[in-house]
Amino acid sequence: MELPAVALPSLWLSTLVLGLAFIPATLGMFLAYRIMQTPDLTVDGTLPLGAAVTAALVTSGVSPWLTLPAAVLAGSIAGAASGLLATRLRIGLMAGILVMTALYTVNLHVLGERSNVGLLYSPTVLSGLTPLVANANLLAVLVYAGISLGVGGLTYWFLQTEVGLALQATGDNERMARAAGIDCRAMYVLCLAIGNGLVALTGSLLAQYQGYADVNMGLGTILVCIASLLVGEMVLRPAGPGRAIVGAAIGAIIYRAAVAVALQIGLSPTDMKLATAVIVGLALAAPMLQERLLRGVAVRASGSTLS
Secondary structure, eight states, rough: OOOOOOHHHHHHHHHHHHHHHHHHHHHIIIIIIIIIIIOOOOHHHHHHHHHHHHHHHHHHTOOOOOOHHHHHHHHHHHHHHHHHHHHHOOTTHHHHHHHHHHHHHHHHHHSSOSEEEETTTTTOOGGGTTTTOOOOOHHHHHHHHHHHHHHHHHHHHHHHHHHHHHHHHHHOHHHHHHTTTTOOHHHHHHHHHHHHHHHHHHHHHHHHHHHHHTTTTTTTTHHHHHHHHHHHHHHHHSSSHHHHHHHHHHHHHHHHHHHHHHHTTTTTTGGGHHHHHHHHHHHHHHHHHHHHHHHHHHHHHHHHHHH
């Protein structure tokens, strides 16, 4: 069904808000997937954890601004648990699966044994600023852009610190990092803790913008974040942490815009997860496919030269 023309500005502002809200999660996946080179499945549980913590605190009368660091702390604890399981028990990706599965029950308990909690009549980080900007979506764009800019700046600053450089060294060459005296297991745990804290922050922002928290809202988060990363890398090829962070932010917004366009041209919302999986799969396979294509061209060229 085609939307009326008057609804388009609101649609694209809403799309921009969602893209900005997903920037912290994309940066969290950047730390785990690009810096530490591990696809952390914990994020599918920490995003709804951040939303659940926010809903529980807001409905209890806590300031919505205080729910943001609370969500980050909860996500960091979950990420650290996943990192400890992976490093101490040496179970690899299964650690993320275990924690993600456990978080489903944790999120239910946080939400008071309910699968979802509405926040339509609760204060949010946006409600107190409504008198300043009449358009709710425009206000959300300004607030979320400020939050995302702050998160991006803090991420860049952290990666330039001694601990951040040790984190990058661990991801680049663990054996050499260990020889330099770096505790690689501690770096792994720290990376997952920070990454999942950022993902939980996205959950908090989404809950306050959409007006509800749901235990299933994190399904497919890892694919969305990786897709955003890959899109950002295609647009702005990273040559360092700064460009990589900017690329991740751009990718998160472009991905949301692509979803909006797909829905506008008639793609069913139920098909979006499949479409995302296909896009990520093709993007991950692109280097290998390109190498095979170039190898085939080289073989044909050498064959024609010999003949």
